[in-house]
Structures are given as C-alpha cells and as structure tokens.
Amino acid sequence: MNLRRPNANEATGTFNRSKDVVPMSGLCTRCVDGCQGNCEIFLASFRGREVLYPGPFGEVTAGADKNYPVDYSHLNIQGYAVGAKGLPEGVEPNPDTAIFPNVDTTTEYGWEKKVKMKVPVFTGALGSTEIARKNWEHFAVGAAISGITLVCGENVCGVDPELELTSDGKVKNSPEMDRRINTYKRFHEGWGEILVQMNVEDTRLGVAEYVIEKHGLDTIELKWGQGAKCIGGEIKVKSLERALELKKRGYVVLPDPTQKDVQEAFKRGAIREFERHSRLGFVEKESFLKEIERLRKLGFKRITLKTGAYSAVELAMALRFGAEAKLDLITIDGAPGGTGMSPWPMMNEWGIPTFYLEALAYQFAEKLTKKGFRVPDLAIAGGFSTEDGVFKAIAMGAPYVKAVCMGRALMIPGMVGKNIEKWLKEGNLPKTVSKYGTTPEEIFITYEELREKYGDEIKNIPLGAIGIYTFVQKFKTGLQQLMAGSRNFRISTISRKDLIALTEDAAKVSGIPYVMDAYREEAERILEE
Numbered sequence: 448m449n450l451r452r453p454n455a456n457e458a459t460g461t462f463n464r465s466k467d468v469v470p471m472s473g474l475c476t477r478c479v480d481g482c483q484g485n486c487e488i489f490l491a492s493f494r495g496r497e498v499l500y501p502g503p504f505g506e507v508t509a510g511a512d513k514n515y516p517v518d519y520s521h522l523n524i525q526g527y528a529v530g531a532k533g534l535p536e537g538v539e540p541n542p543d544t545a546i547f548p549n550v551d552t553t554t555e556y557g558w559e560k561k562v563k564m565k566v567p568v569f570t571g572a573l574g575s576t577e578i579a580r581k582n583w584e585h586f587a588v589g590a591a592i593s594g595i596t597l598v599c600g601e602n603v604c605g606v607d608p609e610l611e612l613t614s615d616g617k618v619k620n621s622p623e624m625d626r627r628i629n630t631y632k633r634f635h636e637g638w639g640e641i642l643v644q645m646n647v648e649d650t651r652l653g654v655a656e657y658v659i660e661k662h663g664l665d666t667i668e669l670k671w672g673q674g675a676k677c678i679g680g681e682i683k684v685k686s687l688e689r690a691l692e693l694k695k696r697g698y699v700v701l702p703d704p705t706q707k708d709v710q711e712a713f714k715r716g717a718i719r720e721f722e723r724h725s726r727l728g729f730v731e732k733e734s735f736l737k738e739i740e741r742l743r744k745l746g747f748k749r750i751t752l753k754t755g756a757y758s759a760v761e762l763a764m765a766l767r768f769g770a771e772a773k774l775d776l777i778t779i780d781g782a783p784g785g786t787g788m789s790p791w792p793m794m795n796e797w798g799i800p801t802f803y804l805e806a807l808a809y810q811f812a813e814k815l816t817k818k819g820f821r822v823p824d825l826a827i828a829g830g831f832s833t834e835d836g837v838f839k840a841i842a843m844g845a846p847y848v849k850a851v852c853m854g855r856a857l858m859i860p861g862m863v864g865k866n867i868e869k870w871l872k873e874g875n876l877p878k879t880v881s882k883y884g885t886t887p888e889e890i891f892i893t894y895e896e897l898r899e900k901y902g903d904e905i906k907n908i909p910l911g912a913i914g915i916y917t918f919v920q921k922f923k924t925g926l927q928q929l930m931a932g933s934r935n936f937r938i939s940t941i942s943r944k945d946l947i948a949l950t951e952d953a954a955k956v957s958g959i960p961y962v963m964d965a966y967r968e969e970a971e972r973i974l975e976e
Contacts, residue, residue, distance in 0.1 A: 449470040449471065450513050450514045450515065450516070451512070451513040451514065451795055451796075452468060452470065452473050453472065453473035453487075453792075453795075454468075454472065454473025454474060454486050454487045454488060455468075455473055455486050455487060456487075456512070456791065458501035458507075458509050458791055459487055459490075459498055459500075459501060459502070459791050460485075460490075460502065461485050461486050461487045461489075461490055461498070462485055462486065463475050463486050464479070464482055464483075464484070464485075464486070465477060473486070473487075474486070474488070496701075496722075497720075499790045499791060499792065500681075500683075500722075500788055500789070500790060500791065501788070501789075501791055504577065504682070504683040504720070504787075504788055505576070505577030505578060505581075505683075505787075506577075506578075507578075507787075508578055508785055508786065508787055508854075508855045508858060509785065509786055509787075509789065509791070509794065510783060510784070510785040510786075510794075510830070510855060511675075511782075511783030511784075511791075511794035511795040512795070513783060513795045513796070515800045515802070516952065517800075517802055517803070517950070517952050517953050517956050518800065518801075518802045518830075519801075519802055519836050519839045519840070519843075521802075521948060521949050521950050521952070521953035522839050522843070522946050522947065522948055522949065522953060522957070522959060523946070523947050523949055523962070524835065524838060524839065524842070524929055524932070524933055524945060524946060525933055525944070525945045525946060525947055525965070526932045526933060527932075527933065527934045529934075530934045531544070531545040531934050531936055532934055532935055532936060532937070532940035533551065533935055533936035533937030533939065533940035534549070534936045534937075545931065545934070545936065546931070547927045547928045547930070547931035547932075548927065549931075549936060550926075550927035550930045550931050550935075550936050550937075551936060551937045551938070552565065552566045552567065552923050552926050552927060552930070552938065553565055553566070553938065554566075554567040554849050554850050554938045555849065556775060556776045556824040556826070556849045556850060557749055557775040557776070557824065558749070558773045558774065558775045558823065558824075560665075560748050560749060560775075562596065562639065562640050562666075562749070562775075563637075563638055563639075564594060564595045564596060564638055564639045564850065565593065565594030565595065565638050565639075565919075565923070566593070566594070566595060566919060566922060566923050566926065567837060567841060567849065567850040567851060567926075567938055568595060568831075568837060568850060568851050568852070568853050568857070568919075568922065569590075569595045569596035569597070569598065569639065569826070569850060569852055569853070570586065570590055570595070570596070570597050570598050570852070570853065570854070570857050570858075571598065571600075571785070571828065571852055571853065571854030571855075571857070571858075572598045572599070572600030572601065572644045572668075572670070572673070572753060573586055573597070573598065573599060573600050573858075574599070574600020574601045574602050574603055574644065574680060575600065575601065575602035575603055575605065575606040575680060575682050576682055576786075576787030576788055577682070577787070578787045578858070579600065579787065580623070582858070582861055582862060582865060582911065583626070583627055583630060584630055584909055584911070584912070585861035585862070585864060585865050585909050585910075585911025585912050585914070585915070586857075586858065586861045586911070586912075586915070587627065587630040587631040587634075587641075587912075588630060588631070588633075588634050588908055588909060588911075588912035589857075589860070589861050589864075589911060589912035589913070589914065589915025589916055589919075590631065590639065590857075590915065591631050591632075591633075591634035591635045591636070591639070591912075592634050592636075592897070592908065592912060592916050593639075593915055593916050593919040594636065594638030594639055595638070595639045595919065596639040596640050596641070596642065597631050597639065597640075597641045597642075598641075598642055598644060598668065598753075598852075599624075599627050599628070599641060599642070599643045599644065600644045600680070601644050601645065601646040601648075601649055601670055601680045601725065602646065602648060602649065602680050602682075602725060603621070603623055603624050603627060603643075603654075604618050604621040604623070604624050604649065604652055604654050604657065605648050605649065605652055605693075605696055605697075605698065606623075606682065606693065606723070607621045607622065607623040607624065608623075608689075609621075609622045609623065610623075610696075612652075616651075616652070617652060617653035617656065617657075618652050618653050618654060618656075618657040621657065624643075624654075624657070624658065625661070625662075627641075628641060628643075628658065628662045628664070629662075632662075634908070634912075640665060640666055641664065642664065642665075642666035642667065642668050642749075642751060643655075643658050643664060643666075643667055643668065644667075644668040644669075644670050644753060645667060645668065645669055645670060646670045646679060646680060646725050646726075646728065647679070647725060647726045647727075647728050648696075648697055648698060648725055648726065650738075651697065652696075652697075655667050655742055655745060655747070656745060659745050659746050659747060664747070665747065665748040665749055666747060666748065666749040666750070666751060666775070667742055667747045667749075667750055667751075668750070668751040668752065668753055668778075669738065669739075669750070669751070669752050669753070670728075670752075670753045671728060671730060671752065671753065671754040671755065671757075671761070671765065672728075672753070672754055672755025672756070672757060672761075672780070673753065673755045673756075673780045673784055673786070674755050674756045674780035674781045674782050674783060674784025674798060674801065674828060674829040674830075675780075675782075675783060675784035675785060675786035675789040675793075675794050676755075676784075676786065676789040676790065676793050676794065676797070677755065677756075677757070677793065677797050677798060678724065678725075678727060678790075678793070679699075679724055679725025679726055679727060679728075680724075680725040681722060681723065681724050681725070681788045681789065682722075682723050682787075682788055683720045683721065683722055683723070683788065684720065684721050684723060685719065685720050685721075687704055687710060687713050687721075689721075690704035690721035690723075691704045691705065693723045698723045698724065698725065699723070699724040699725070699726065700721055700722065700723050700724070701721065701722045701724065702718060702721065704721055730761070730764060730768075732764070732768055735768055735772070736768065736771065736772055739772040739774070749775040749776075750772070750774055750775060751774060751775050751776040751777070751778065752765060752769055752774055752776070752777045752778070753777075753778045753780065754777065754778070754779055754780065755780050755784075755798065756780065756781050756782040756784070756797070756798025756799045756800070756801075756804055756829070757798065757799070758799070759799075759807055759811075762779070762799075762804065762807055762808060762811060763811055765777055765779070766808065766811050766812060766815060766822060766823075767815065767820075769822075769823045770815055770820040770821060770822055770823060771820075773821075773823070774823040775823065775824065776823060776824050776825070776826060776849075777823050777824075777825050777826070778825075778826040778827075778828055778852050779804060779805070779808055779825060779826070779827055779828065780801075780828040780829050780852065781798070781799060781800055781801025781802070781803070781804040781805065781827070781828065781829030781830070782794075782797060782798035782799060782800045782801065782804075782829065783795060783798070783800070783829070783830065784828070784829045784830070784854070785830075785854040785855040786854075800829070801827065801828070801829035801830055801831075802953075802956065802957070803956055804827075804829070805827050805840060805843055805844055805848070806843070806956050806957045806958065808825060808827075808844060808847070809843065809844050809847065809958070810958070812825070812844075812847045822847050824847070824849045825844060825847045825848045825849065826848065826849060826850045826851060826852050827840045827844060827848055827851055827852070828851065828852035828853070828854070831851050831852075831853050831856060832853065832855070832856035833856075833922075833925070834922050834923075834925035834926040834929060835925070835929060836851070837851045837853075837922075837926065838926060838929050838930070838933075838941070838945075839946060841938065841941050842941050842942060842943055842945045842946045843943060843946060843957060843959065845941055845942045845943055846939070846942070849938075857915060857918070859918075860911075860914035860915045860917065860918035861911040861912070861914055861915050862911065862914075863911075863914050864891075864909070864910040864911035864912065864913055864914025864915070864917075865909065865910060865911035865914070867880055867887075867890060867910055867914070868887075868909065868910035868911070871885075871886075871887070887910060887913070891910070891913050891914075891917055892917060893913065893916055893917045893920055894913060897913060897916065933945045943958075943959060946959045947959065947960060947961070947962045947965045948960065948961050948962060949962055
C-alpha cells in the first residue's frame with residue numbers, strides 16, 4: 448500500500464491529467480506528448496524551484512498529507528464506571544461532585560519557576576512568515592485572553608524592514624519585535640507567557656540581549672528544528688532590494704540576488720521572488736551547555752528548547768542535555784508538522800512521525816529517570832487539532848508531557864475571526880456565518896462573556912482574538928468531558944493506563960496495551976471470584 452501519491456497536490460497547485468496514476472511515481476499511467484498539464488513535473492519544467500513550496504506564500508499554511516502506518520487514531524481513551532482522581536482535597540467523589548464542569552484543565556511547565564496555563568495547549572512558533580506577521584494582533588491577543596503561552600518564532604528581528612543594528616551588527620531597535628511583544632503583554636493576565644525563539648542568525652544578531660534588556664522577558668527558546676522540515680526557517684520576498692538587504696544581514700538568499708544574471712531575470716519577470724533561508728545548526732554538548740549558562744547570566748528565568756523530527760540520536764541528545772541543563776520545557780515536534788513555508792517533498796518524506804517520536808521520547812525519559820535524572824517538562828507537537836488528540840498525547844507521554852504545541856489549529860480561528868470582521872465591514876458574510884447572525888454579538892457565542900469581563904475594552908479586542916478564545920473554550924469543554932469520562936479531574940492524574948491500542952502495531956510502537964489485553968487480568972479476577 449502506498450502511503451502518499453506524489454507529483455500532484457493542491458498545496459503546490461498541481462494535478463494529474465489522468466485519473467489513473469502510477470502509485471510510486473505519481474505519473475499518469477499514459478503520459479501524452481502535448482499534455483497541457485498540470486502535474487508537478489510539468490510545472491517544474493518551466494517554473495523550477497518554485498514548485499518545491501506550497502503557495503501562494505503568505506496566504507496559506509500547509510500540512511503534509513502522507514498517511515502514516517500508525518497514528519493517534521489507533522489509540523482510544525479508556526472510560527470507567529467507578530472512581531474519580533484529582534478532585535480537590537476533601538471533596539468526596541460522588542455523582543454530585545464528579546461532574547465534568549468541575550474538571551481542572553490547567554497545567555504548568557518549568558523547572559523551578561512554573562508557568563501556568565488555563566488549558567494544556569500553546570501556539571506553535573509564529574515567526575517571520577507573512578501569515579504570522581499580518582495576523583499577529585489576532586493571534587497574540589487571542590492567546591493572552593485564553594490564558595495560554597504564545598511563541599514568537601525565529602527571524603522576526605532579522606527580517607524587520609525597520610531593523611536598526613549597532614556598529615557591531617547587533618539589534619539596536621526592532622519595531623516589529625516590539626509590536627509583537629507589546630501586543631501580547633497588553634492583555635496578558637498572568638496565565639501563559641510570551642517567549643521568543645532563537646536560531647543561528649537570531650543568536651548572532653543578539654536577539655536574546657535585545658528582548659531581555661528592552662522588554663524584560665522571562666523566557667527564551669533555543670531552536671534545533673521543527674517537524675515540517677530539517678533545514679532552517681524560510682520565507683519568500685518579492686523585491687530585489689529586499690533580497691539584497693536580507694543577504695547583507697547574513698541570510699542565505701536564493702537565487703543569489705547579487706548575481707547579474709539573476710538581477711536581469713528578475714527585471715524581465717522570469718524570477719518573481721526570492722527565498723530567504725536560515726542556516727543549519729550544529730549541536731555539541733559543551734557549546735549547548737555554555738549557551739544555556741550565558742542566557743541565564745543575561746537574566747532569563749526560563750530557557751526552553753524546540754527540536755524537530757530528527758533521528759533517535761538527536762532526541763536522546765535533547766533529553767539528556769536538557770536534563771543536565773535543567774531546561775524548563777522541551778517541545779518535541781514530529782513529522783509532518785505544519786508551516787507557513789517548507790519544501791513540500793520534505794514535509795511528506797522526512798523525519799519521524801509524531802506518534803513514533805513520542806513513543807521514543809517516553810522510552811528515553813523513562814531510561815533517564817531510572818538513571819537518576821530529572822527529565823524536563825515536555826510538550827509534543829505535530830499534527831494536533833482537537834482535544835482528544837491532546838488527551839492522548841498527554842496520556843501516552845505521562846508523567847512527562849505537560850502540554851501540546853498546536854500550530855495551524857490555533858491559527859485558523861484567528862484567521863476565521865479576522866475574516867468575519869472583514870466580511871462584516873464589507874456586508875459580505877458567507878451563508879456559513881450569516882445563518883447565525885449579522886453582528887459580532889450574534890455570531891460569536893462568547894462575545895457577551897468577553898464584554899462582561901472587559902467592558903469597553905472589548906472594542907480593542909479584534910474578532911480574530913475572539914475566534915481563538917471561542918475555539919479554546921470549545922477545546923476546554925471537550926477536554927473536560929473526556930477527562931471526566933476517564934475519571935481524571937486534573938491533568939496531572941492522566942496516565943498511560945487511560946489509553947488502549949486498537950491495533951497490535953500501535954501497541955508495539957507505543958507500549959500501550961492492546962485493547963484485548965488492557966485490564967484483562969483484573970477482569971479475569973472478578974470472573975473467578
């Protein structure tokens with residue numbers, strides 16, 4: 448069975464002429480001389496490298512559609528008819544106290560100085576992509592009022608058009624970074640936090656120094672990688688001047704804007720955009736620990752790490768080095784992940800998928816614990832969108848996994864709310880929305896709740912933020928229901944015993960009992976009494 452059909456996908460704007468396609472190559476079974484397209488090979492014949500990337504850039508986020516042999520749908524959540532774990536001290540479990548609205552969905556992460564969140568999810572790294580920039584107000588305010596952490600991703604300073612550098616090439620002023628941090632802080636209420644992520648270029652530019660000296664941030668995140676790709680962060684730029692500027696700042700820019708033939712091709716319209724790429728990092732234990740020490744001396748209270756779908760070796764390094772460095776959180780991002788820009792073939796064909804990666808992370812964490820190490824708090828990322836998936840990830844990685852990092856699933860509500868605001872102004876609401884009403888008060892089920900809380904300040908909360916808040920409230924309720932059904936009234940009581948594997952393959956990979964074996968001994972004892 449083929450797990451993916453290559454050579455044609457909506458993400459790249461391509462399709463096969465024939466309904467009959469060779470499974471392995473993705474080519475039409477009958478390739479006709481004179482075909483007018485539009486498979487990937489056809490398009491790449493004259494647009495070349497452009498076909499590597501989902502598009503149009505800045506208007507889409509992409510997630511690969513390879514169908515992995517085992518994923519979280521191969522697990523089910525256990526339900527029980529007795530018991531109630533995690534009720535407040537002194538509260539006796541009974542039908543009146545063990546009701547799902549009483550479930551506590553809060554979680555926390557951190558080595559010593561904990562960060563609490565109202566629900567066990569936080570945003571993916573929203574960095575230098577156009578999607579993140581133009582929707583930032585919606586994302587940031589939405590995360591703040593929802594009580595979750597917001598990750599400001601890599602390269603934000605580096606691509607800031609108004610960036611000012613010191614004589615030694617360090618960030619002196621970055622209005623875009625200032626905007627991002629201040630937008631979140633305005634509505635922050637003590638739940639969650641904003642943290643800034645750094646890659647190779649960010650470190651060279653002195654981003655850590657800038658955000659702690661000017662904004663007093665508590666947390667900085669180092670980035671080793673992400674699930675969507677095994678190369679550095681990428682964006683596209685549409686002007687030659689911008690491409691030259693970014694190359695001057697130290698980025699890899701392709702095609703090379705300094706070459707005369709490239710400049711001529713751009714003037715003639717053959718080349719319409721440039722790619723800006725970050726460099727690959729090289730992880731060494733000694734230098735990693737020294738960097739952690741340096742960041743702590745700068746004054747950061749918490750240091751976190753984001754790593755991607757690399758081999759088991761890099762995962763072991765992240766956990767072992769992280770334990771020695773006393774990291775506050777390690778986010779492990781599995782394939783395929785989602786992104787504002789990644790090479791489409793890479794998204795589908797590289798890395799360890801999230802389910803397998805979490806299984807390895809649990810095994811490695813257990814080994815380190817038995818050796819006497821304290822494992823940093825963990826978060827899992829890569830393809831999650833619903834509360835059932837988050838429950839499964841927390842249970843499968845218990846007691847180490849404290850939360851799930853969600854990328855596109857937390858971005859979409861922001862974009863939906865933003866567009867509803869736009870459609871309202873234009874008087875052009877689609878029927879999918881207008882059937883609920885024609886004002887924000889009628890459309891958003893949480894609008895009156897927020898107005899009661901914020902009063903006149905509700906006017907300064909964009910509808911995209913209200914969209915995120917509304918989604919998070921649905922997520923919280925759904926999670927409360929799943930937790931109550933499994934008799935867990937607190938996140939910390941969720942365990943691997945609350946899952947069953949529906950297939951023997953899933954059981955083998957995860958170590959979760961096969962459905963026909965789970966609690967079998969206990970059941971047999973009852974039958975034999």
